[in-house]
Amino acid sequence: MSARSALDALPAFHTQIAQWYAKCGRVELPWRNLARDGSQSYEVYISEIMLQQTQVSRVLEEFYFPFLRAFPSLRALADSSEQEVLRLWQGLGYYTRARNLRKCAQICVQKHGGMLPRGVEKLKSLPGIGDYSAGAISCFGFGESVGFVDSNIKRVFSRLFALPNPTHSQLQSLATKLLDTNDSFSYNQALLDIGALVCRARALCLVCPIREFCKGSNAPHRYPQKITRVREDLVLHLFVIVFCQSHKDFIALIAPQRDLSHNHSQLYAGLYNLPMLPTPLPSMSKSFTHIGRFKHAYTKYNITAEVLCTRCADRQAALNLIDSLPFDKHENLTFVRLDSLPTLPLSNLSHKALKLLP
Missing domain, CATH: 1.10.340.30 (Hypothetical protein; domain 2)
Incomplete structure (x- = not known):
């Protein structure tokens, strides 16, 4: 019928x-x-x-x-x-x-x-x-x-x-x-x-x-016919750089800025992000420990995130390390206390990375 x-x-x-x-x-x-x-x-x-x-x-x-x-x-x-x-x-x-x-x-x-x-x-x-x-x-x-x-x-x-x-x-x-x-x-x-x-x-x-x-x-x-969603594969290396000052742990983050067209932070424009690179230099393996990887889908990307971590002796040591690395020097890098992260608009990508911290 x-x-x-x-x-x-x-x-x-x-x-x-x-x-x-x-x-x-x-x-x-x-x-x-x-x-x-x-x-x-x-x-x-x-x-x-x-x-x-x-x-x-x-x-x-x-x-x-x-x-x-x-x-x-x-x-x-x-x-x-x-x-x-x-x-x-x-x-x-x-x-x-x-x-x-x-x-x-x-x-x-x-x-x-x-x-x-x-x-x-x-x-x-x-x-x-x-x-x-x-x-x-x-x-x-x-x-x-x-x-x-x-x-x-x-x-x-x-x-x-x-x-x-x-x-x-x-x-x-x-x-x-x-x-x-x-x-x-x-x-x-x-x-x-x-x-x-x-x-x-x-x-x-x-x-x-x-x-x-x-x-x-x-x-x-x-009904209706499915539209296949194609995402671009993207590998990102996220860097957790921590130091202690006055008995408080600080972490390096890229603060939000208006013009993000020149770097990968545009993935989460307006949010705080961990420093990231598509490909790290081989020499960076001496300074960082690989602490894990995870998959993450974001808009048009399937991201494979590799997370690397290091603990510096103090703020100046962290600045020296960052200055020696191929991060975009135009990025608005800042240090924030780890215990203040809940008050910041932090990208979900960075949240997942920080869960891997030992």
């Missing part, structure tokens, strides 16, 4: 989704229990940006509430330093999101009275807010009846209509046509949950509430 089209049976389609969401949806998530009159659109905005490329559990357990405590409003975020924002974003990755949050907050303070503007098009004019985020903020933060598409909803629609390579305009058109305008909030949240919990990469078709409408349920793996 062929599936009936959701477009031809919208009332039944909406009913199935609403009943499933009431029973199985993640209705308890804190950002789903906020006012929808615009007064808490900031909290919705933060959740939506954090949830991009990140699991709900990680955002909920580690990032959402600490960030809101530090920056409870757009004005507080606008008044912050980039370092403060990046430190609290540390571990979430895709740090451009954090920088855009701060830029967006500053624009909202300057032009919109410290509030997010109402309306999809106005929201899209702000840095870091695209089609999906603008639609989600409009619906969940302002109570507007708006359809939108993220990666989860794309997967649902692609299978629902057996579309192997749908365009964004096709999907957005479907989002608008299928929208339940009587309860857009619950409908959109339900679609996100169906995509995340049921219509996953390995689809759970037997428990899907909208299977009767799905033209792709007989071969869900075909």
Whole structure:
């Protein structure tokens, strides 16, 4: 028996989704229990940006509430330093999101009275807010009846209509046509949950509430067709240079700077990094001990990190060693106390390296 089209049976389609969401949806998530009159659109905005490329559990357990405590409003975020924002974003990755949050907050303070503007098009004019985020903020933060598409909803629609390579305009058109305008909030949240919990990469078709409408349920793996992500292999040597002064251990780090186009620190622009080189000199083996290696994926790179460590007698000895090595002398090298690292926005790559310290 062929599936009936959701477009031809919208009332039944909406009913199935609403009943499933009431029973199985993640209705308890804190950002789903906020006012929808615009007064808490900031909290919705933060959740939506954090949830991009990140699991709900990680955002909920580690990032959402600490960030809101530090920056409870757009004005507080606008008044912050980039370092403060990046430190609290540390571990979430895709740090451009954090920088855009701060830029967006500053624009909202300057032009919109410290509030997010109402309306999809106005929201899209702000840095870091695209089609999906603008639609989600409009619906969940302002109570507007708006359809939108993220990666989860794309997967649902692609299978629902057996579309192997749908365009964004096709999907957005479907989002608008299928929208339940009587309860857009619950409908959109339900679609996100169906995509995340049921219509996953390995689809759970037997428990899907909208299977009767799905033209792709007989071969869900075909929809949408996978785009192979190719990462560039990159070998980096990270150098841990430590010395003791006044009974405190200090470590050499590359401090953030604006122009990072000339070195590998651009991998984590705006964060502190260990000194690093693609290839060390053979003579460096006399000064450093190899303490381990690890794999690390970052944006377009598959990184193999080799970690080398040395302990110098004092600050001057550390400076002499660094001066003798082929590090970029334009890098903003500094020494910081080891026990102060938790207060700095340190790259995840460097965090992993420091875990290898004996």
